[in-house]
Amino acid sequence: MTILQSVILAIIEGLTEFLPVSSTGHMILADSLLKIQDAEFAKTFEIVIQLGAILAVFALYIKRFFVSLDIYIKLAVAFLPTGIIGFLAYKIIKEKLMNPYVVSSSLVIGGILLIILDKWSGRKRSAYAGTESMSIAGAFKIGLIQCLSMIPGVSRSAATILGGVSQGFDRKQAAEFSFLLAIPTMFAASGYELFKNHGSIHKDNLMVLGLGGAIAFLVAIFAVKGFIAFLSKYGFKHFGYYRIGLGILFLIYALSTGLKLQDEKPKTLRLPKGGSTPDQQTLPLDFIRRCQQAQNQYPQKAEGDFSQSHGKA
Numbered sequence: 001m002t003i004l005q006s007v008i009l010a011i012i013e014g015l016t017e018f019l020p021v022s023s024t025g026h027m028i029l030a031d032s033l034l035k036i037q038d039a040e041f042a043k044t045f046e047i048v049i050q051l052g053a054i055l056a057v058f059a060l061y062i063k064r065f066f067v068s069l070d071i072y073i074k075l076a077v078a079f080l081p082t083g084i085i086g087f088l089a090y091k092i093i094k095e096k097l098m099n100p101y102v103v104s105s106s107l108v109i110g111g112i113l114l115i116i117l118d119k120w121s122g123r124k125r126s127a128y129a130g131t132e133s134m135s136i137a138g139a140f141k142i143g144l145i146q147c148l149s150m151i152p153g154v155s156r157s158a159a160t161i162l163g164g165v166s167q168g169f170d171r172k173q174a175a176e177f178s179f180l181l182a183i184p185t186m187f188a189a190s191g192y193e194l195f196k197n198h199g200s201i202h203k204d205n206l207m208v209l210g211l212g213g214a215i216a217f218l219v220a221i222f223a224v225k226g227f228i229a230f231l232s233k234y235g236f237k238h239f240g241y242y243r244i245g246l247g248i249l250f251l252i253y254a255l256s257t258g259l260k261l262q263d264e265k266p267k268t269l270r271l272p273k274g275g276s277t278p279d280q281q282t283l284p285l286d287f288i289r290r291c292q293q294a295q296n297q298y299p300q301k302a303e304g305d306f307s308q309s310h311g312k313a
Contacts, residue, residue: 025246
C-alpha cells in the first residue's frame with residue numbers, strides 16, 4: 001500500500017465512520033478503485049484507522065465519562081446484545097452476507113428509512129434531559145437495533161440513531177448516543193479483528209499504519225462536529241438520498257466489474273481420489289484456471305517444469 005492510498009483510505013474512514021452512510025460500502029469501493037493488492041494488510045490497515053476514528057470520539061466526548069456512572073451502565077447495556085450476537089454470528093455473517101448484493105440493498109433500504117426518519121423526527125422533542133437519562137430498557141433496545149449494523153452496508157451509525165429516536169431521543173441526542181456507543185462497540189470489534197490479523201503488522205509498514213490512524217483521527221473530529229451542525233439544520237433526508245444513489249451505483253459497479261468482496265468465500269473444486277493428490281483436497285477455481293491458462297500458453301514449458309519438479313522429488 002502506497003502513502004497516497006493510505007491517506008485516501010484514512011480520509012474516507014474518518015469522514016464516513018460516524019455518518020449514517022455506511023463506511024463499509026465506501027471502503028469496499030475505495031479498495032477496488034485504488035486496486036489495493038495486499039488484501040491481508042489492507043484489512044489490518046482498516047482496523048487501525050477505525051481505532052483512530054474511535055479515539056476522535058473519545059477525545060470530543062471525554063467529559064461525558066466524568067459526569068456520572070449512569071453513562072457507563074447505559075453504554076454497557078446497549079453494547080451487550082451486539083457483543084453476544086456478534087461473537088456468535090461473526091463467521092456466518094462474513095461468509096453469507098459479505099457480497100455486493102447485500103451491501104447495495106442495505107444502502108438503498110437504509111436510505112429510504114433515513115428519509116422516513118427525517119419526517120418522523122422533524123418536530124419531535126426529546127423525552128430525556130440528556131443521553132445518560134435514558135432508561136436501562138431503552139438502552140437495551142437501542143443495542144438490539146444496533147445488531148442490524150452487522151449486515152454489511154447497513155451502517156452502525158444509522159442503526160443506532162434510528163434506535164435512539166425510537167426510544168425518545170431527539171436528533172442531536174440520538175447522534176451523540178450513537179457516537180458514545182461506538183467506543184465500546186468498535187473497540188471490541190476492531191480489537192478482535194486486530195488480534196486475528198496481527199501477523200500482517202511489520203516494522204516496514206508501521207509508518208503507513210501510524211499515518212493512517214492519525215489522519216483518520218483528525219478527519220473524524222471534523223466529521224463528527226460537522227455532522228451535528230448539519231443534522232440540526234437539515235436533518236437526515238440528504239443522507240438518505242445519498243445512500244440510495246450510492247447503493248445503485250455500487251450495484252452497477254459490482255455487476256460491471258465482477259467485484260468480489262474480501263470476505264466472500266472462494267469457489268473451490270474438490271479433486272477426486274487417487275494419484276499423488278491428497279484425498280479430498282480443495283483448490284480455488286481461480287487458481288486452477290490460471291494454471292490451465294499458463295499450460296495452454298506454454299504447454300512444453302509447463303510440462304517440463306512439472307517433470308523436473310517431480311523428478312527431483
